[in-house]
Amino acid sequence: MSEIHGPGGPVPHIPDDVTVVQFMLDMNHESRPVAPSAQTNPWLIEDATGRMISYAEIRSRTQGLANGISSRWRISEDDVVCIFSPNHVDYPVAVWAVHRLGAIVTAANPAYMAGELEYQLTTTKAKLLFVHPWSYEVATDAARAAGLAPDRIVLFDSLPNNSCVTIQQLVEEGHSKPPSFTERRLNPGEGKTKLAFLSFSSGTTGRPKAVCIPHYTPIANVIQMSHLANLQTLPWEERKWRPGDAAIAVLPFFHIYGLVVIMHFSIFYALTLVVVPKFNFVDMLKSIERYRINQLSVVPPMILLLCKHPAVKQHDLSSVHMIMCGAAPLSAELTWRLAEIFPRARIGQGYGMTEACTTVSFPQNEQKVCTPGSAGRLIPGIIARVVQPDGSHAGYNKPGQLVVKGPALALRYLNNEEATKETFVDGWLYTGDEVMINESAEVFVVDRIKELLKVKGFQVAPAELEGHLLDHPDVSDVCVVGVPDDYSGELPLAFVALSPNALERVKKDPGEAERIKATLMKHVSDTKVHYKRLAAGVEFVDVIPKNPSGKLLRRVLRDRAKEMKEQGKLPLVPKPKL
Template identity: 30%
Template sequence: MSMRADEYEMIRSRLTAPGSVFEVVPAEIGGRTYKSWAQAPTTLRAILERSRSFGDQTFIVFEDERLSHAAHVERVARCASALRARYGIGKGDRVAIAMRNLPEWSIAFWAVVSLGAVAVSINAWMTGPEMQFCIGDSGSRLLIADDDRIERLGDRLSDLALEAVIAVRSQNGSDPRITPWQTLETGDGPAILPPVTILPDDDATILYTSGTTGNPKGALGTHRGSCNNVITTRYFNAVDAVSRGTAVETLSLDGRNNAFLLTIPLFHGAGCQNGLIFSVFGGGKMVMMPRWDAQRALDTIAAEQITDMVATPAHFVQLLDLVDATPGRHAIGSVETVLVGGASPPADLPARIHAAMPKAAVGTGYGQTECTQIATLSCGSDYIEHPKSCGRPVPICDIRIVDDAGAEVAAGQTGELLLSTSTLVKAYVNRPAETAETFVDGWLKTGDLVHLDADGRMHIDDRKKDMVIRGGENIYCIEVEQALYSHPDVEEAAVFGLPHPVLGEEPYAMVFLRANSDASDPALRAHAGERLAKFKIPVEIRPSAAPLPRNANGKILKRELRAAWIAERMANPN
């Protein structure tokens, strides 16, 4: 049975009591008081140095390659020494990382943050112009990238104020502009981390989110934010364990027997914060997939005895469809923790996961890049019986639900969610106005409209932000609309999300074309594809015979367009 509010509160109070593993203490940040985990490490460098104690235990598995925790720290130290000696990279400097999931992504990330520098995660799915903007906007001094990203940037590299481009696993060794990655690891630099003083609230990461004004926004995160988030990932398992009868006194933050299947890109907050940092902190194994493939994932779960998975509903639906199609063929009973995130799941998905992985703690949560991932959690029977809820706030996160005037709404009513926690990012890079609008008096205005049910579970009702979430990726409609408006035949454009059974939502567009235009859906989608990452391109772009409907203030009535499209789907399901 699912947990009542009083039952959850009893578990929470036991877990967070003074002296317990999940004790909560006050933290003074920028003149304000927030909640923090008492056991949280102080910096990301401290997490890395802690991982030396895991020695020869396997850390990274990538195809036929295996890297132990000790070997990983040594490679990170050599890379950090080379970055310091050759380029003078130090505290506060920014280094961009743009590549698919590779062992070098981890090495580069930890080398940068261990120097007190800032790791700038570039979305590897971005187009050349999008990557160029993020690298330039962040003020990155160096770019560490694979060949595909370097090729995508092309001549734009010369327009960026980069001191060096370091190529990972490159086949283009003759390009004089490119420095091979191998030189960072095979040089004469010592295998020890250069000395530096890092404080908990120093800058650590920049992750770019899709922007409401057409360009992505860089969220500037801290060491404290990442270090607290890693304890939150353990809290999820603790709640499930205690609800099943485990004694609080036996709980530990250690995770050296964990085997994590990385299904999410490391440039994504969930991949980095809840996958990479989680595995280094606990001494676990992280198994990288070169690309998502459901059958290969099932084979990997069996071969590597995977215990932990964080993935989107789409990933889990594909896995379970294969399991159901071939009963008894796939050995997935090793999985102990499953977190579903990034999109609203099909209603039956939690129960399907539980049936296929009966000993796993199955759950979900709510978070944003702006709060370093996790703010609420739901697990076990609570999630199975209430799949549309994203759970209750974690102990280090306070919430408010307010109306348009900023007043708190009554219990059960819908309002905008505000979050206050020690994991909030500092600001949006180079966006003082948007920072001031989003972060107000220590509270993050999420833009999500939510309500609490009678037992304190949070439900997302709608979004104030004009955004589509497709398989866990945020797509701001205005960015897509601007790409469509750049087509000479488009006079009006409206982008909105339509439901998808697996991905949650997908983007669609309605356009009103200029007179005598015959621009087709394929032509408009191709035009958008030259300016946007593939996942942002509308599934369909439909021309309207008349100007798009607007309200008295001139705003296009997207809800009206969306409702009409959904009604048409229902009338013509095939």
């Protein structure tokens, strides 16, 4: 067994001469279902207000915004526009308006600090910045540092005493003016090379990298998922995906899971998205009850809350019939506990990554509670290999690195030839995840070969934190590892070898050790997004273990961290109250 094919193929025709917006708003594809109430079913619902937004309104706003952007700034082919915002009902409008112009979207985490956003703006050479009012101050600081003029900032909603133009104003402006651009149909095959997104993904070294995603790949992945959903043969009420259902959009649209699976696939498959800008668990329960939400796309920390939070019993969640977990592995124990709490729900996991744009495996169609511990089944169109350290291909139920091929793979990393050569090899994507695959094409994630941490579903590159800590004068050497955590998946812990000066200060005053630890944690929290902070703390060591070539022996310290946790020696930072 050298290659495993996702069952259910072949995949329907994937158009390679249209953009994402043309695929979503202008064409009817054979894999696209029709909702039972397609004429009246809203595409989006604004969680806070209950405002319903139809296909016609989205299409009209997209056209108006595209014309407004083009009229003001002449944004056009291959320009980059950054979206720095939590979820918003105009988020897809902003994405698709940029695509109408032939330009490229780069979506940034709204929790970023100014330096992190500046890095993304500079790396992508963004010419326009869409910003939510919540993130405005950080955005202005980052834009200034990146050389982006203040009049190149567009607000999702108005701010008092602020002169920045809003999306609504641009939509109205665009509708009031004659067309200032000509949208074109791509040449045959051009969809496979013309960029739609520059989505950031952490690597094993250095800072996050921009993944080059052409229009063809998210279209392909949406078709793959829709085709799989169309293969359901169970009675209607037992199906996982049902056109006309209401789904919650609480996972962030900037993340590849939220962008492709929730924002594009869900809308394409005729689901109504209830758009939630910020996750709060109790508020999410209220939204499920208020809008009779049927489908939950979540990550493991949310599953843990669904299983353990006392507020769950205070709300009517009987409308939920499908729960899909992704972004990080979910244990078999939590899966069964969830099934007890939601006895009517279909439960399963998916697996994907930014470089695969997005889904590699999806919940099994025929199972009510999908095989516990599995990350789902390979989707149609995916070919997988399980590669052992010696380069040979493992058989069924044998561990090795997951290597995949399919129509939805990204092209490369932007301006990073070395990382591209390591990850994208002869049409295959080397995921860096150790897995086992069984005879049913079910994927079981064993470990990450790459050194990435997964904190609340987000990728954290230890090298980024290590480089930042090494800038501090008290640090001589450092190694960051992940500590397993039921809520977050992993928490970053820094093992630090102190500089001679710091060691001398600690010898004179033992209390200085705790002060240095607090200083180093603040050194990270002042400049890094919340999930990159040292939530498992700082531990001092005499020396950072390395092999003869100087490579960090990260596994040695990871094992030490697990042992310290089991012995109760790690003062984990308390979790915020919800």
